[in-house]
Amino acid sequence: MLALQPPQQAPIEAPQIEYSAILPILILLGAACVGVLIEAFVSKANRWAAQVTLSLLAILGAGVAFIVYVTDNPPQRGLTTLYKTIAVDRPALFLWGTLLALGLGALLLIADRTIERGGAFVAQAGIRPGTIQDRVQAASGGMQTEVFPLTMFALSGMMVFCAANDLLTMFIALEVLSLPLYLMCGLARRRRLISQESAVKYFLLGAFASAFFLYGLALLYGYAGSVKLADIANAAAGSAASDTLLFAGFGLLVVGLLFKASVGPFHAWTPDVYQGAPTPITAFMAACTKVAAFGGILRVLTVGFESTSWEWRGVLWVVAIASMVIGAVLGLTQTDVKRMLAYSSIAHAGFLLVGALALRPEGLSGTLFYLLTYGFTTLAAFGAVSLVRDSSGEATHLSQWAGLAKRSPVLAAVFTFLLLAMAGIPLTSGFVGKFVVFSAGIQDGMTPLVVIALLASAVAAFFYLRVIVLMYFSEPAPDGPTVTVPGTFTTAAITLGVLVTLILGVVPAFALDWAGTGTFAF
Amino acid sequence: MTPTYYLLLSALLFTIGAVGVLVRRNAIVVFMCVELMLNAVNLTLVTFARINGSLDGQVMAFFVMVVAAAEVVVGLAIIMSIFRTRRTASVDDANLLKY
Numbered sequence: 001m002l003a004l005q006p007p008q009q010a011p012i013e014a015p016q017i018e019y020s021a022i023l024p025i026l027i028l029l030g031a032a033c034v035g036v037l038i039e040a041f042v043s044k045a046n047r048w049a050a051q052v053t054l055s056l057l058a059i060l061g062a063g064v065a066f067i068v069y070v071t072d073n074p075p076q077r078g079l080t081t082l083y084k085t086i087a088v089d090r091p092a093l094f095l096w097g098t099l100l101a102l103g104l105g106a107l108l109l110i111a112d113r114t115i116e117r118g119g120a121f122v123a124q125a126g127i128r129p130g131t132i133q134d135r136v137q138a139a140s141g142g143m144q145t146e147v148f149p150l151t152m153f154a155l156s157g158m159m160v161f162c163a164a165n166d167l168l169t170m171f172i173a174l175e176v177l178s179l180p181l182y183l184m185c186g187l188a189r190r191r192r193l194i195s196q197e198s199a200v201k202y203f204l205l206g207a208f209a210s211a212f213f214l215y216g217l218a219l220l221y222g223y224a225g226s227v228k229l230a231d232i233a234n235a236a237a238g239s240a241a242s243d244t245l246l247f248a249g250f251g252l253l254v255v256g257l258l259f260k261a262s263v264g265p266f267h268a269w270t271p272d273v274y275q276g277a278p279t280p281i282t283a284f285m286a287a288c289t290k291v292a293a294f295g296g297i298l299r300v301l302t303v304g305f306e307s308t309s310w311e312w313r314g315v316l317w318v319v320a321i322a323s324m325v326i327g328a329v330l331g332l333t334q335t336d337v338k339r340m341l342a343y344s345s346i347a348h349a350g351f352l353l354v355g356a357l358a359l360r361p362e363g364l365s366g367t368l369f370y371l372l373t374y375g376f377t378t379l380a381a382f383g384a385v386s387l388v389r390d391s392s393g394e395a396t397h398l399s400q401w402a403g404l405a406k407r408s409p410v411l412a413a414v415f416t417f418l419l420l421a422m423a424g425i426p427l428t429s430g431f432v433g434k435f436v437v438f439s440a441g442i443q444d445g446m447t448p449l450v451v452i453a454l455l456a457s458a459v460a461a462f463f464y465l466r467v468i469v470l471m472y473f474s475e476p477a478p479d480g481p482t483v484t485v486p487g488t489f490t491t492a493a494i495t496l497g498v499l500v501t502l503i504l505g506v507v508p509a510f511a512l513d514w515a516g517t518g519t520f521a522f
Numbered sequence: 523m524t525p526t527y528y529l530l531l532s533a534l535l536f537t538i539g540a541v542g543v544l545v546r547r548n549a550i551v552v553f554m555c556v557e558l559m560l561n562a563v564n565l566t567l568v569t570f571a572r573i574n575g576s577l578d579g580q581v582m583a584f585f586v587m588v589v590a591a592a593e594v595v596v597g598l599a600i601i602m603s604i605f606r607t608r609r610t611a612s613v614d615d616a617n618l619l620k621y
Contacts (some may be wrong), residue, residue, distance in 0.1 A: 126603075128607055129607050168585060170584055175589045175592065179596045182597075183599070194618045196604045198619060199603075199604075200604050200613070202560075203600050203601075203614070204552055208540075208559075211536075211539070211556055211560055215563050215566065217582075218566040218579075219581070221570050222529075222566070222573065227582070
């Protein structure tokens with residue numbers, strides 16, 4: 001029988017908080033809370049304007065706070081704050097900058113009301129699809145403006161997620177970023193049945209995956225007596241506890257993370273959710289969630305488990321190969337543009353994992369750079385997809401895209417450029433991204449993996465080129481879709497994505513330098 | 523009683539939850555199985571707190587409870603919306619998105 005006295009704890013001290021470092025996150029969270037109050041107190045007619053203004057100001061304000069912090073403190077090593085649970089180091093700052101810029105672009109897509117009257121979101125989510133009221137709401141000018149605070153919550157969760165130095169903080173951030181996304185997936189104005197279906201699928205699978213993450217956290221807590229990544233690394237270097245706990249915990253934890261990053265065999269939700277969700281939300285998920293999830297994976301693998309990499313690396317090799325092959329091969333069979341881009345994102349997740357597995361400074365900086373380039377390319381691509389429409393909403397079936405270059409040369413040229421960037425053609429950012437990631441892989445002795453990655457990107461290039469051929473060398477159908485001329489917001493978002501894709505393809509040095517300075521702080 | 527039995531019990535509960543998610547048809551039941559998994563994790567955390575002699579695990583269990591409550595709010599809202607649309611909460615009937 002064990003003695004029943006409570007364990008002794010050290011007296012609790014108030015943590016040191018570096019407010020200037022975490023100010024961007026605080027601004028976004030504050031704006032999200034104010035956004036909730038706006039929903040409660042501002043009249044319906046003024047809500048959209050109030051929410052858009054607030055969200056834009058919040059992201060710009062967070063950006064200013066971020067830039068001020070980076071210029072004042074050029075820390076090569078970084079700092080940790082809040083009891084070492086948040087690490088503000090170079091990789092985290094790079095990802096924060098990326099997330100804020102991508103978040104701004106996604107917010108512009110979300111706020112756009114010129115492509116469709118009232119925007120891409122349902123006017124009242126409570127109305128049953130298929131009823132008369134639903135047809136009225138589809139034509140009405142209102143929207144559920146809760147989307148804006150939800151976006152702010154998700155974005156701040158993502159920023160915490162890629163700076164979390166402690167698994168519990170990471171879990172909370174994971175939920176703060178996921179729960180708003182589950183809801184936003186179900187809020188499409190048109191095709192509400194598949195939108196709601198995608199929300200249910202994403203929610204059930206996401207909750208399932210976060211339970212795995214959490215069980216991994218609990219086992220690692222049992223192994224190391226702490227959930228701080230640095231403590232786990234110390235314990236793994238020399239601990240009497242059973243390695244079963246360590247590796248079972250690591251495996252479960254990584255399943256949760258790979259699910260969020262839509263890697264390999266944990267990708268099942270990705271095509272359905274990307275297709276069903278409103279396209280601005282798909283753009284937000286595809287760009288920002290990927291960045292945050294890989295930020296988390298990089299930190300967990302590098303800080304927490306580098307010393308045991310011999311044991312787990314083989315398994316993640318298999319995962320990376322599976323992801324690239326699934327993405328490239330199943331992408332070939334798709335007939336829907338959004339689903340095709342989803343499979344492309346699964347293949348890209350495999351490429352990113354190659355860089356994350358390299359576990360060396362080149363791998364870290366290469367993966368960060370790849371995330372930056374992929375985020376902007378995919379944001380602009382989904383922005384372009386939302387412009388091709390027919391009377392029932394977006395025309396996403398590939399056959400409807402035939403001959404699109406004759407209807408709108410500009411859109412076809414933009415989309416072609418973005419597809420070429422995804423395929424990794426020189427003078428686009430995709431080429432530089434793939435180059436730095438794969439060369440880091442080779443330097444680390446992963447040549448077979450890199451060869452498979454190159455083969456997979458060649459296969460993937462085929463389905464990108466198929467769309468290009470379809471747009472340029474087919475006759476448009478007489479009842480085909482039209483290309484909407486977008487308003488300021490969407491134009492700005494697509495232009496941002498295209499410009500970054502082009503600039504990082506031609507002069508990538510400055511971003512590579514920025515990604516390459518400094519390592520994780522813990 | 524050694525604390526190991528509690529770990530075995532929680533592993534068993536987690537497995538039952540995971541199998542339930544995979545085999546059950548009703549979205550509500552699937553969701554309850556996820557909750558079972560989360561509570562199995564709570565038991566693991568509390569047991570390890572006991573074994574390690576620190577209170578961290580117990581505090582973490584509170585965090586997990588709060589997150590689980592937030593998840594219920596979001597999850598039931600989503601399941602309700604699809605139930606109102608289709609008059610069924612079966613996950614097999616939600617089959618518009620495939621391949």
